[in-house]
Amino acid sequence: MATCDVCGNEYWMTFEVRTVGGGVHTFDSFECAIQLLAPRCEHCDCRVIGHGVEVEGRFFCCAHCARSGSADLGAQIRDTVGTHPG
Secondary structure: OEEOOOOOOEEOOOEEEEOOOOOEEEEOOHHHHHHHHOOEOOOOOOEOOOOOEEEOOEEEOOHHHHHHHOOOOHHHOOOOOOOOOO
16 A cells, blocks of 8 residues: 555555656545645635646636736736637
8 A cells, every 4th residue: 555645644546646857746536636736826826726827937727817916918818718719
């Protein structure tokens, strides 16, 4: 059995995540993996689990937070997930 890097739980169904930088992490759940690896929104501080928005190397959970955290880009940022093209 392996031990989760986040919560310390010993579990027979742990899994490993290997990062681009060469890191190897062991987790017992996706929840623990998210807590350690997911970036935080620079405006509201929530974990960015989905696509999120990246602006000039800064990460945000949505277009609203990106506009709030980067006023100079304003209207250039759109959250288009689920919108109808017409």
